[in-house]
Amino acid sequence: IKTMIMVKSNLTNRQLLQVLKNLLDNISGANFWIIREHVENGEVYEDHTSYMLFKQFEIRIHKPTQTIEYLDVQLNDSYQYLLNNLGMGGQYTSFNLLEFQRVRGKYAKTLYRLLKQYKSTGILSVEWSQFRELLDIPKDYEMRNIDQKVLTPSLKELHKIYPFEHLSYKKERKSHDKRKVTHIDFYFEQLPKGENK
Known part of the structure; x- marks a missing residue:
């Protein structure tokens, strides 16, 4: 996990846990709006919809050793296509999550x-x-x-x-x-x- 999130390898498990919690707090705000225009019965409407990208974050800690066993970040099912299209010629924008946080x-x-x-x-x-x-x-x-x-x-x-x-x-x-x-x-x-x- 330390390598993945590019933090110092000499962090204690408690410090790493705090770094992860801060990271998750920041990316939990990665919500966005989609504005769609449509015509219904000859009238033009604009729908504004807010999407919450992530639905759950879970960190499992082995209590006796205070070792982080795993980190589970779940994307809302409806938006998995967003990540599936990143970096693969898809139409969505990729950005550095650590930079964003x-x-x-x-x-x-x-x-x-x-x-x-x-x-x-x-x-x-x-x-x-x-x-x-x-x-x-x-x-x-x-x-x-x-x-x-x-x-x-x-x-x-x-x-x-x-x-x-x-x-x-x-x-x-x-x-x-x-x-x-x-x-x-x-x-x-x-x-x-x-x-x-």
Whole structure:
């Protein structure tokens, strides 16, 4: 387990248990939203569904020796296809779970997942209303709230991670109304082809 999660081999079993619990606490928040548009009786609807990726974590410890016997992480059955498609030419994004668990803050974590989908281009452009929905930004947040509580802390957090050290963004505005933001564009270092970090 120590090798798998890349921690120091001289950790005591108690310390390793605490590292595992912290890791599991962090990845338990790896939930996501899927937005689907559909037409019913000539009317257009948009369904917003939240998915919890993991259903159970179990750590078995041999009590007399305090040795961790095994770690069991169970994915919700409905979403096993997500992992089955990772790294095998599938349509889903893979990312380093250990890197992800070090990201602090729900907005930074969501932005991390979004940006990783565009690692080959280094550019993410999102319609402003969709960006607010994807990050689940409260409706009463004004632009200054979003800058202070969402964008600034998220970028500060993501600047610690390659390829986001120079992550920047630009808000696109309507030509006739400069106060109205229509899109937000994120720019970061494009990963070389074939590099899967």
